[in-house]
Amino acid sequence: MTEASDRNSADPGRHMRGEVEEQPSVFEGLLAERPGIAEIAGIIAQRRPRFALLAARGSSDHAALYAKYLVEVLLELPVGLVSPSTTTLYGASPDLTDVLLLSISQSGGSPDLVEVTETGRSNGATTVAVTNNPDSALNATAELSVDIRAGTERAVAATKSYGATLLALYLLIDAVRGGRGEHARGLPELARTTLDTSADAVSEAARRYRFADRMVTTGRGYSSATAAEAALKLAETSYLSARSYSGADLLHGPIAAVDTETAVLALCGSGRGGEAMREVLSTVHERGADICAIGSATTRVDASHRIAVPDCAEEVAPLLEVLPVQRLALELALARGGDPDSPRGLNKVTRTR
Template identity: 50%
Template sequence: MTEDRTHTTAPGHLMAAEISEQPQVLDRIASTDTEPLTALVRHLQGHPTRAVLLAARGTSDHTALYAKYLIETQLRLPVGLVSTSTFTGYGTRPDLTGVVWICVSQSGGSPDLVESTAAARSGGALTIAVTNTPSSPLQDAAQLHLPMLAGPELSVAATKTYTASLMRLWQLVTAWSGGDLAPGHFVSKVAAAALDLPEVAQVASRYRFVDRMVTTSRGFAYPTAREAALKLMETCYLSAHAFSGADLLHGPFAMIDEDRPVVVIVPPGAGGQMLDPVLDRLTERGADVCLVGATGTRTAQVRIPLPEDLPEQLAPIVQIIPLQQLALQLALSRHHDPDRPRGLRKVTETT
């Protein structure tokens, strides 16, 4: 019998349960019949694509940023992140012939995403909706649909829909480029190993009374830094700023001191190598650094080690899990209920 989690009142129980469900969700995605994905890819491979546009909001915006890295590196196509207000607020109707439009939305109900996707379709784009709902206005507005397959998500803070959408977009782009989907079968096992890391509780205890924090990374892990900052803001009500490591070394570096912890997500591969000068400067600054991931011989005040069994492109699906746990544990230690953040709803309506 499936437990009805809506009747449990313990703060954070929904978020905790949905974080724990992620290995199962990822295994389901990897094991699902690939024919719907194959059919979608056939459309893409027969399409004269000159560019890709990605539309999303909130957590899904970080998924879209991840997809941008995937498409630029695997397909070598120009990719843009859409400003939906140019369609909904300014009434712009560009010629999008030869453009693939991918809109990511957990609910598929945000009016600005629905309207801009419909406008893109009328402008000649091949439109794809990536949603977690069996039927939605966004799915109706688009020509093609890719389900996230995360199952119902009840907590306001998105967790399993984020990792599910990363996995689905990795599958989509990899199949589109003619790549091998087999590595995706290992993700759920690595995700399960990342669920209960004792170091997360140590970091949560260290930062319990922190009001300001910075998250940073490079490459495929940069969306992880942005998603981690969002989770910390919406569940713990602290001021969390996410920067690319390259941008951090410009103006924002002036605000770094020992009272503003910096969470550095260090991926394997080129992304981790690009962070070397950032870590050097943070060490010189005397910053309170928390290293997450493949940390090598680097020293830091605290660290959250992660399994290094995944290639850099797949690593973001696992990197975010201990940071979701950190947001949950910090929120509970501050006597907040992360399932019901102040003033937030599951579906945000914007125009």
């Protein structure tokens, strides 16, 4: 039986379901590797980079957005997101002396990220590959590498590899500032609790939004990455027209398109980003939108439906918030008659230049 026919068997979504549920054990395994990640962080800290650049595509681009907040808040360094085409299409070769370049790719096989990393290294950057494939071309190109250790992922939609990438980035960046991953230690058990306690609310949300035509996803701060990942997951598995906005940006124009026909998935944690969402969601609620709030502070905002997750430090909250998001994408896809293990027109590895 071929892999494609295996995916399209009588149990659609079983790979994605299993990989979502595997994340607590993936987190445990990765936390055990923190000393090795700390060694790489030590090299970075010794070189004292003057700023950081992040290169990524797809779900990894959303992990890079999370890393952007980590570097700017925890390390207080300026951060930029790389546009790979400036190198691959236009031949730009900037001086990157004393720059940290993090190249994030679950497969490590995208030619544009390999080329960006190669150019960055030759132009003075400290290059670090963050991948789920230690034998990848990206790992071979970068000076340093972090293996996210998520294991083989069979579903096309990235779930456990996304969560593992977030945790690896947190452990790396926290260690650069001299931290010991204190806020991450309880994540495996908190992830299990999240999956267990949110299941009924996620199923209800899938029933509620089964016939939705469009959805807006929104968050502030660290949770902006979760909002972006939510829009991608809903689009690629359920074929929803989903668009992500920062909570701040949502009020600067896009709010005009929000009405009683709009479903809004909002990330609402107990930290500063979540607090900043209260005013945003009050405005969205006034426009009659159906709001599904996900996070540890859902009772503090206007919402039509709530999916609670355990409270934790804000800087690691996206690792928990994304779990019900992934489950919702899975269940919505199944409710709408699709197979999230094999979305139409998509492959596991996308090669771009």
